[in-house]
Amino acid sequence: MSTYLLVSRSSEYEARLRTLLGSRLGVVTGEFLSFGADAVLDLVTETPRIALLGPVLNFEETRELTRGLVERYPDIGLIVVREQRADLEDWVDELSLHAVLSPVASDDTTRDLLDRLAGWLVTHGRAESSDFDDPEPDVVAEPEPEAESDAEAAVAAEAPLGPLPFADGASRNGHEPDEAAILATAAAEPEPEPVPAQPEWLFPPLDPSVRSEALAVIAPKGGQGKSTIAINLAAGLAPYAPNSVVLVDGDLQFGDITVALALEPTHTIVDAVAPEAVADELVLKTTFTHHPAGFFVVASAPSPELGDEIQPYSLGALIDRLRGIFRYVIVDTTPGLGEHTLSVLEHVTDAVVVSNMAVASLRAVRSELTLLTTLGLMPVNRHMVLNFSDRMAGLTVKDAASIIGTPIDVEVPRSSAVVLASNRGRPLLHDDPRDHAARALQELIARVAREDIPKRSRTPRRRRILEPQ
Numbered sequence: 001m002s003t004y005l006l007v008s009r010s011s012e013y014e015a016r017l018r019t020l021l022g023s024r025l026g027v028v029t030g031e032f033l034s035f036g037a038d039a040v041l042d043l044v045t046e047t048p049r050i051a052l053l054g055p056v057l058n059f060e061e062t063r064e065l066t067r068g069l070v071e072r073y074p075d076i077g078l079i080v081v082r083e084q085r086a087d088l089e090d091w092v093d094e095l096s097l098h099a100v101l102s103p104v105a106s107d108d109t110t111r112d113l114l115d116r117l118a119g120w121l122v123t124h125g126r127a128e129s130s131d132f133d134d135p136e137p138d139v140v141a142e143p144e145p146e147a148e149s150d151a152e153a154a155v156a157a158e159a160p161l162g163p164l165p166f167a168d169g170a171s172r173n174g175h176e177p178d179e180a181a182i183l184a185t186a187a188a189e190p191e192p193e194p195v196p197a198q199p200e201w202l203f204p205p206l207d208p209s210v211r212s213e214a215l216a217v218i219a220p221k222g223g224q225g226k227s228t229i230a231i232n233l234a235a236g237l238a239p240y241a242p243n244s245v246v247l248v249d250g251d252l253q254f255g256d257i258t259v260a261l262a263l264e265p266t267h268t269i270v271d272a273v274a275p276e277a278v279a280d281e282l283v284l285k286t287t288f289t290h291h292p293a294g295f296f297v298v299a300s301a302p303s304p305e306l307g308d309e310i311q312p313y314s315l316g317a318l319i320d321r322l323r324g325i326f327r328y329v330i331v332d333t334t335p336g337l338g339e340h341t342l343s344v345l346e347h348v349t350d351a352v353v354v355s356n357m358a359v360a361s362l363r364a365v366r367s368e369l370t371l372l373t374t375l376g377l378m379p380v381n382r383h384m385v386l387n388f389s390d391r392m393a394g395l396t397v398k399d400a401a402s403i404i405g406t407p408i409d410v411e412v413p414r415s416s417a418v419v420l421a422s423n424r425g426r427p428l429l430h431d432d433p434r435d436h437a438a439r440a441l442q443e444l445i446a447r448v449a450r451e452d453i454p455k456r457s458r459t460p461r462r463r464r465i466l467e468p469q
């Protein structure tokens with residue numbers, strides 16, 4: 001008996017839900033989505049009463065699934081399992097959802113939400129209460145597998161409802177107008193922060209008079225999101241400077257940009273710094289790999305040994321030459337301040353500094369900025385990106401800024417859509433442009449491309465016809 005249907009790419013979440021619901025849960029794993037939502041739904045043999053979609057599904061996939069489910073099972077209750085709330089309104093606005101559930105909500109919150117939705121479906125004649133009977137109640141009584149702090153659980157239990165997404169009676173996508181919606185997430189609304197006095201920053205922010213041309217994406221430690229940010233910068237700048245953006249994989253030992261973009265380069269950075277390419281710009285141009293979104297990539301060295309053979313000054317010289325060809329040069333770098341990265345920094349206009357929210361990483365960024373200032377190698381423009389930002393990190397953005405000694409310019413939230421896009425070989429901006437991390441990356445692009453983004457028209461809106469002229 002599959003009263004509940006889960007479509008998800010998270011085996012961990014599937015296991016959790018299986019513990020809660022036992023044999024009442026039917027699962028279709030998200031891998032089937034590569035064949036389309038219909039292929040997934042064709043695998044469902046019994047009428048599900050409640051479907052849980054996610055985690056790790058993107059907006060398009062969720063939309064297709066909700067559409068297909070409502071078509072096949074008009075009485076179904078729909079829950080999206082998603083970790084964040086920033087762009088939730090859009091999801092709720094456009095999808096026929098009854099509830100949104102955080103994947104980190106406690107078992108009690110999850111069970112409570114499912115019971116409330118079941119109750120609502122029964123009251124509205126969409127299901128029989130016997131549909132939700134548990135044939136093996138012992139399974140549910142098992143202890144909860146994961147621990148969650150009491151404080152979080154309490155927030156989840158108290159905060160959820162608010163004005164309910166469908167409580168205004170509007171019809172959404174043909175779904176019935178009187179839908180009740182239940183919102184349960186484990187995330188708390190951010191507390192209003194007191195307005196801080198303007199701090200004296202150790203590292204003053206961006207110089208607006210200098211035009212961005214070459215950007216190095218740097219971080220003292222690995223795994224902070226440099227490559228992700230570099231890739232999305234290229235993808236996001238390409239529309240403003242079509243075929244005039246180049247992304248250089250300057251992580252000479254373990255560069256992974258072509259993998260993350262599903263490109264198969266015929267030439268690499270080793271060819272781009274070879275004497276033939278140095279002597280002849282036409283030869284240099286044959287070393288670029290074109291991405292269909294309208295930008296070029298200089299691929300990383302084919303092996304760490306070959307990467308190590310590249311001289312730091314050659315890398316700097318390559319950036320200078322690329323600046324003569326392209327409007328924007330973006331350079332992904334090796335973590336830390338090795339000689340290659342220092343050489344890159346000497347030849348760029350902007351540093352995009354990336355850190356996660358770990359205190360150790362933030363302190364390392366502060367040391368890195370101090371060293372760059374001491375060496376006189378700090379590029380004129382700087383963009384401080386706090387990646388993997390998370391309300392549960394035990395640190396506020398303000399704390400992060402004061403540890404580093406510079407304001408945070410862009411906060412990119414942690415999002416499963418980032419990994420999903422990378423596994424699919426697509427920039428996040430293309431794979432899931434509505435994702436909240438994608439929107440944050442657009443803020444970074446707007447900072448960098450401020451000169452290329454057309455200003456809003458100052459022409460006044462056309463007056464309404466009846467207005468006196």
Ligand SMILES: Nc1ncnc2c1ncn2[C@@H]1O[C@H](COP(=O)(O)OP(=O)(O)O)[C@@H](O)[C@H]1O
Nearest residue numbers: 222223224225226227228388413414415418419
């Ligand atoms: N905001 C984010 N939310 C979730 N995962 C992220 C985020 N940013 C990066 N990642 C993931 O973290 C891992 C490390 O990111 P990457 O860009 O390769 O870091 P770096 O180049 O600094 O080593 C990758 O698997 C990437 O998909």
Ligand SMILES: [Mg+2]
Nearest residue numbers: 226227251256
């Ligand atoms: Mg990297």
